[in-house]
Amino acid sequence: MTRAILWFRNDLRVADNEALHAACTAHDEVLPVVIIDPKQHGARPFGFERSGPFRRRFLNEAIAGLDAELRSLGSCLRVVVADPAEALQQLVPEWRAVAVYAQRLYGWEEQEQERAVASRVALHLLAPNTLLHPDDLPFPVQRLPHVFTAFRNKVEKQWAVREPVATPARINTPEGWGGGAEHPALPHEPITEDQRAPFTFTGDRAAALARLNHYCSGPELLGSYKLTRNGLLGSDFSGRFSPWLATGTLGAREVYRAVKDYEAVHGANESSYWMVFELLWRDFFQFTAAMHGRDLFLRHGIAHKPAKGDHNTRRFEAWCEGRTGQPFIDANMRELAATGWMSNRGRQNVASYLVHDLGIDWRMGAYWFERMLIDYDPCSNWGNWQYVAGVGNDPREGRRFDAVRQAGMYDPEGAYVEHWG
Ligand SMILES: Cc1cc2nc3c(=O)[nH]c(=O)nc-3n(C[C@H](O)[C@H](O)[C@H](O)COP(=O)(O)OP(=O)(O)OC[C@H]3O[C@@H](n4cnc5c(N)ncnc54)[C@H](O)[C@@H]3O)c2cc1C
Structure with a gap:
């Protein structure tokens, strides 16, 4: 025994x-x-x-x-x-x-x-918890291409997503095991629910599966994901799987299989492909972290470039609290503060604004996201922050978003800004 x-x-x-x-x-x-x-x-x-x-x-x-x-x-x-x-x-x-x-x-x-x-x-x-098993990559993880497109081109040539391993029918555990830390394990201040939140996340697997099923069962949502994924307002413009993927309540291969099941019934289209494309981005940041180790968390980044930015508390706190005076940035930061989640479009903009407009050390923003995001994942978070700050694996120098222009493109009627105003 x-x-x-x-x-x-x-x-x-x-x-x-x-x-x-x-x-x-x-x-x-x-x-x-x-x-x-x-x-x-x-x-x-x-x-x-x-x-x-x-x-x-x-x-x-x-x-x-x-x-x-x-x-x-x-x-x-x-x-x-x-x-x-x-x-x-x-x-x-x-x-x-x-x-x-x-x-x-x-x-x-x-x-x-x-x-x-x-x-x-x-x-x-x-x-x-990656879509592609590291042993199935067409190169050793330590030889990962520096740029996402090169990574995607290589892996898509030799595609292999493994079948699921069986769930045990029973797990034998000796008497007396269990319990331990006080419940809940991570105490926190009370949370006041914000009526403006478009979606309620709960951390258990039943909620994860319900969301996966909701998003991938009919053509209305997954079938138009490529067109809606840059949305800001509402609950269904993107999958919202990230919090469950970050805790592993949901496996990346499970999302992939839901997409394949969808395609078997409704046919593949650009949108169903794009969901897998985004899962590859996630893999790319996981393998980037594996390859670069500590540099992913250091100021000079994996590119070993000098990074600009100071530690001004007044400007940083204004950003955190959604009172920079830039309405589009403030609306996104208020949503994060009120819900623990923010869209990808929002994240790119607020990160760029902190680094390139407010001139703050990008690591302060990364730590703030680590604190706030319910989908916090070290590889995705720090990899994306480095990307925006220009010290990561972006082939372009310092990716600055013009917040006024972005608001005009993605919130033309100002409905999102008004919602979180
Ligand atoms: C500054 C910054 C910080 C970020 N921090 C995190 C983080 O801590 N945790 C996290 O999961 N994502 C992070 N992201 C990536 C992305 O914003 C979220 O994964 C996405 O918004 C989650 O929403 P969704 O599940 O509806 O995504 P969908 O659009 O439905 O995409 C499906 C899945 O693909 C993956 N994905 C999509 N875009 C990215 C991306 N750019 N990088 C990595 N994976 C991606 C996610 O797992 C996501 O759940 C960050 C992005 C930026 C710009």
Whole structure:
């Protein structure tokens, strides 16, 4: 009889979960744990905490949902608030486990966690939540093309998205496992719901699947995604899958399969292709993080270029609170503050405005997004910020958006600005 610990990270689901599948295949008993590293939620150089109320609530809901899923399979979740290496070093001998299984992650801190854990216990790392399995890329991750188009051209020539791994029918977990941290695991200040929010996100898998089904079942939404994806107002101009993808409540391959199912019924079109194209962007930033490690989080970026920008608190706080005086920027920042989410068009504009108009160090904006976004993902967030700041993998120099022009194009009637005004 052998036991293994399953360290859940950004893969908070039981379906198509490679680490869970591997642990259940190789061992008789599996002990599932989520470890919240306080360092990743605490204060940072610019003075504010790294996770705010919306992100904490969403994560708490995802964790509670995972516990419920595990219970339906005869298991249960333990939640620990601690440094992962220390926690696992203690749990492995205490529970006579022979190994730890986990999903590999590409953020720099996450890579450091893996190295620390592997130095203390036997750690088996399985594939990250990417559309393409890293082993199926037509080049080693360390030889990733610098520019997205080159990456896409190469991978699209040799396309392979793996089939899902089986969900265990039952998970044997010893008596007494489970519980752990106080619930909720990530305490936060109360949230007042804003009546202007066009959509309510909840972190559990049922909500993720409901959204996937809503968006991909008929031609109205996915079928016109390419035309609507730059929208700002309303709930259905884009998939809104990102928060569940970031926590791993939803797998990238699950979104891909929903698109393929849609195409089997309604036929492929530019819009259904474009959803997969966006998932490739997501993969591109994941593999970029794997290749560049710590540079993704440093001021000079992966391009090793000098970055402009100061740390002026007055200008930065005006941006955070949506009172710069630029109505389009302020509307987007107010939506973020009130809901924990913002459209892609909005993100590009507010990031450009912070860096190129307000002259602030881009990392302050990246940390603010890390705090605020319920879909915060280290690779997507820091990769996109570097892109806008001109220190990442954008072939063009410093991508500045003209907020007045952008508002004219994407909010011609001013309805979005009025909504969040
Ligand atoms: C400054 C900045 C910071 C960002 N920070 C994050 C972040 O922390 N987490 C995050 O998930 N996305 C981030 N994005 C990317 C993008 O804005 C969001 O993924 C997208 O808005 C999520 O909405 P959606 O799910 O409706 O996307 P859809 O338009 O429906 O796209 C489908 C999926 O494709 C992926 N995707 C789309 N665009 C991008 C992109 N530019 N980069 C990476 N993946 C993409 C997402 O997983 C998304 O869920 C950031 C973009 C910018 C400009």
